[in-house]
Amino acid sequence: MATILQPSRAILDLGDAFYDPVAAADFPQTILRFRNDRAAAEVGLNGLSDDDWVRHFGRFAPLPGSLDQPLALRYHGHQFRNYNPDIGDGRGFLFAQVQDGDGRLLDLGTKGSGQTPWSRFGDGRLTLKGGVREVLATEMLQALGVNTSRSFSLIETGEALERGDEPSPTRSAVLVRLSHGHIRIGTFQRLAYLRDAEAMARLVDYVLVNLHDDAPGDPVRLLQNVVAKTARLAASYMAAGFVHGVLNTDNINVTGESFDYGPWRFTPTWDPGHVAAYFDHAGLYAFGRQPEAIHWNAMQLAVSLRTLVDAEPLIAALDTFPDLYQSAVTDALLWRLGVTPRGSAQDRALVQTIEPAMRATETPIDRFFFDAFGGTIPERYGEPFAEARAALANYSARKDRRHPYWSGEPCSMLIDEVETIWSAIDERDDWAPFDAKIAAIRQMGEALA
Template sequence: METQQTTFDFENTYVKLPARFHARVNPTPVAAPRLIKVNEELARFLGLDPAALSTEEGVQVLAGNRIAAGSEPLALAYAGHQFGHFVPQLGDGRANLLGELRGEDGHLYDVQLKGSGPTPFSRRGDGRAALGPVLREYILSEAMHALGVPTTRALAAVETGERVVRERYLPGGVFTRVAASHLRVGTFQYFAALEDKEGLRTLANYAIAQHYPEVAKEAKPYRALLDGVIGRQARLIAQWMSLGFIHGVMNTDNSSISGETIDYGPCAFMEAFDPNQVFSSIDARGRYAYNNQPHAAHWNLTRLAEALLPLLTEEEGSEEAGVLAAQEALAVFATEFEAARDAGLQSKLGLFTEQEGDAALAQDLLDRMAANNADFTLTFRRLCEAAASPAGDSEVRLLFADPASFDVWASAWHKRLDRESGSAAERAAAMRRVNPIFIPRNHLVEAVIQAAMERQDFRPFEELLDATSRPYEDRPELVRFTVPARPEEQVQQTFCGT
């Protein structure tokens, strides 16, 4: 494979870890790569020239046909619980970590090709990605970033000129993903399952140095690492819930140590609110339903605590004390999640001073939304206008099957708002900053994928990216992106795309 001369200034810290942490493997070239999109803003943030990435030479790198100067590609080793069943070796079966770039904020970011061909972890898979999942992950991850949620991001998408075989032949694609980290709960499980204590220690020290440097000098850094991951995950899940987002496949190998949303497979944003909503085609029992996401996260973090137990035991002086330390850390998850969730809901309702009964008021609204099939995003967005003036209630109540049910709640809400300081206009403006009007609705994402795969039409992709890039701004010319799916447009199931 040819190495081209454009330097990406990769720092390659992960490749310096022992050989058992990864497999050194290059991407597999594709037949006829064609650029779909380069994220110019993210490229500049990483010190890259978007124009250079868009040249033929740049596209060859983004497709995996050439190795950029300074890159040392590898596939990470990890394990994981998949729907509760432990698999001792998973790893990057269709991805190559090209290296790490330092962003404008001074932090290192992984640059990874996804769909770049088989690796030693492919388990008889082809290592490729279909174009549809590439476009889905690009749209969803960038929408989440714009919404203010910690997430992996999209640097580029490339069409390969080849077909991949899934249920049928599909056009192939390669996705360039950027993340603060690709370390997962499953990465720690991998070394714990091997009873490789030194590997576990090396991994924990690396995670601390890269993502939690503030705990390095603490007396018990491994306990502090566990505390840090628990806190970030609690806040992340609360943000998901506040936006009606369902990840769909919260396996431990999809649970990021850095607290980012990672692996956008069968994920979706709800329209009609249903706390038991499931979209994933493979989640038959609702393990990762909307309302189960906090429980799933806690379960995953318990697996992390188990993996770290040899190090916690060493820190605490005995296995009994190590188990107690893990239990104490895990017990905080519920408190941190509930605090973040309640604060988020209060902000969405325009309640900026905490008062008794606020959590019950928010839950009452959610219960009424669920009973009346009210659209999650539109309900909260229209409440912004209702907060400015009770006359705005009329637009919210139209979203409820029984408008009188909303009226009962709205009466209590307006009385509560009367106890807030500040003007109604200021309150409404603050609410608009936390209640989006644009989300990547499932039927819109599906329309993007179909247009691209069936007609090579990427205009819908660009239009949806534009709409969701400024999710909190009123843009009347884009009102079509705010409309819920008609019955015949509804997407009932989403798929992993592996």
């Protein structure tokens, strides 16, 4: 049965101290470059004509029954461990809320939609390259089993943007993402900073009820949920070989859903020191430090919740993160290997043989998981994988290799290919490599699912 559009206005229950009404920029052009009908079908919007799609997601005519006006959300955040109280939605806003067929609340939020009270010195815009990169990141992560926002729409907007870190002028775009909420750890930090216990309690209830499908009134329960969800997020990044690049508290969603992709990378090999952001000189958010970074961010949520409750139960909730992460990363790696778990101790022992072998041999991550999917490590991987090969022989495949994907080559998303896809668009306005890559990623997702 087709999903019918079910608009929502739940965010308004928080009150106007949480957001600022804003207007979208009036763009010179609106050229539709990507529409995610797969995601749109989940919320009853896949039947829109291209003209109506552009009217809503390029000109931002309100969706019937949802928000009358876009809202720029207010939050604070630690940015590379430095606290910043002067941030918020500076080039995006919450455009609409909807429910999917299961009644789950989802947000349609923007990136590059114009200036807001939180833009500071920014122009509120998004480069087309940045939009293309976010589409590629979210499609790849979804296929690899990561709980991620979905890139819903990408529309080129006809402005020439000046940027200091890439060739300029460059083309502009506005992106719409479909997310399970846009409430960040930084949203709670702002209320702690303001010492607003009443608003904090209201936010706790909003998240528990609307985003965690839980009962209201229990800040400790909220932290327990966030710790569990973010531990799984960290684990899924590792199994995907993904480096987010900017794991600040304003970029961590309390649903444990990954979002906001700037200088992301996929690491070619299991390299704990691989960084995504050229400005991350200390490697704070390097590949191997992501679990630590996400745990630290969860600690900042606990600090904020001290506005409402004592420290002891919050500390107890935080202390569960390491074990939850170890369990989740084991599950995530076994999922990517395409085998059925046998038991926690046995599964963890298997994973502990694979990671060192991959790191020591600098084996390409995507090639390895492609070859080993279903439970057999080919002999050509040699002696470093002998122990893992023997352990894996005791596992049964969760899915066979009859899908056409397995007859080809592994699908990767390394930086050189991203640049090649962008070059075709930038130099020749050739979107064929981009479209082909999306199709290839989705084929991989079907094979892995």
